[in-house]
Amino acid sequence: MAAIVTLTMNPALDLSTETEGLEPGHKSRCRSPRRSPGGGGINVARGLRVLGADVLAIYPSGGPTGAVCDRLLAELSVPMQTLPIGGDVRQNIALHVQDTDEVLHLVFPGPELDAGEWQACLDAVGTLEPAPDLLVLSGSLPPGVPEDFYARAAERAAHRGSRVLLDTKGPALxxxxxxxxxxxxxxxxxxxxxxxxxxxxxxxxxxxxxxxRLIADGVARAFVVTLGARGAVLASAEHRAHLRPPSVAGRAPVGAGDSFVAGLAHRLAQGGDLVQAARDGVATAAAAVQHHNGDLFRPQDLQRLRERVEVRHLRA
Incomplete structure (x- = not known):
């Protein structure tokens, strides 16, 4: 079994394209779209594969869009375990408007999963043999999946000795x-x-x-709050730090946050401590900001930026 497993409950086929400008009521001609397999955990798995990590991506897949995602992920040599669903995997759009240099992210809901479908996903991560060192639960939950799904998955995985990393938002968080x-x-x-x-x-x-307070209450062992261009704040019982990235040119693409998680998880799997892992997360996100061809980031950029991340330890 892979050392790191990612679970993506709401995968997507990400389309990215450009147009010269937007004018309400008129057609906006776009370039041919670039297609990438996406969704939180899938992007994390792609980033981990770029870094040479031993990773497995688990996700529900169905319909013609799901088949395209499966094929594209296979072309990227990312090991996967797909779980069949009746609905079609969603598509998202990232549109770069050239005259304003803005990027619009159009995100759609996923297919509704029935109880048997989401239970199969829960069973898949709870029965991995052997249990992975790290389980990354990342992304939104599609319709039909209970809000406490990630809590249930974490219980199963942690009971078997896996360290669980959670990156989600809203009611699921x-x-x-x-x-x-x-x-x-x-x-x-x-x-x-x-x-x-x-x-x-x-x-x-x-x-x-x-x-x-959250750490003292036993909510989690550690938190890393990402601050965009200002880096991240790390808090655990042993560490409190602000990690600030070097100044880089570029637009934040779809996947910068997922690249952060990939860099962080990769360092943890290699035995790094939380400060080292958060530093690599900040550097990987900065590398992603510089890269715009759908490949998330380049490893050589991470190596160059890692040593330029400023680590400032904070007082309790």
Missing amino acids: RAALDARAPLYLVKPNHRECRQLFDVPGDAPEDYLATLD
């Missing part, structure tokens, strides 16, 4: 935290953190009191 699921690390972004908790400001230090 709230349910996992409320359930006190045995989570090793949770990675919300700053917007998600501020929506869920009473954070007094937006400076890195302002997150510590909330994160320390």
Whole structure:
């Protein structure tokens, strides 16, 4: 069994294209779209494969779009385990508007999963032999899947000795935290953190009191809150740090956050501590911002940027 397993409950076929400009009521001519297999955990698995990690991507797949995702992932040499569903995997669109240099992310809901379909996904991660070192639960939940699904998956995986990394948002994140699921690390972004908790400001230090309380209450062993261009805040019982990336040119593409998780998980699987893992996450996200051809990031950019990440230890 792979050392790292990712579970993507809401996979997608990501289409990215460009248009000169948008004018309401008129057609906008676009370039031929680039197609990539996507969804949180699938992107993480793609990034881990780029880094040479031993990874397996598990996800529900169905319909013509699902078949395309399966084929594209196979072409990227990412090992996968697909679980059949009756619905068609969704498509998302990233549109670069050239005259404003803006990127519009159009995200659609996934197919509705029935109880047997989502239960099969839960059983798949709960019966892996041997249990993986790391299980990454990443992305949104499609219609029909209960909000506490990730909490249930974490319980099963942690009971078998896996470290569980959670990267989701909204009700799925709230349910996992409320359930006190045995989570090793949770990675919300700053917007998600501020929506869920009473954070007094937006400076890195302002997150510590909330994160320390959650850790003391047993919600998770560690939190990494991503701050966009300002890097990330790490909090655990042993570490509190602000990790700031070097200044890089580029637009944040679809998958920058997933690239962060790939870099972080890769370092943890290699035996790195949380500060080293968070540093690699920040560097990998910065590498993704510089890269725009659908391949997430280049390993040589990660190697170059890693040593330029500033690590500032924070007081409790």
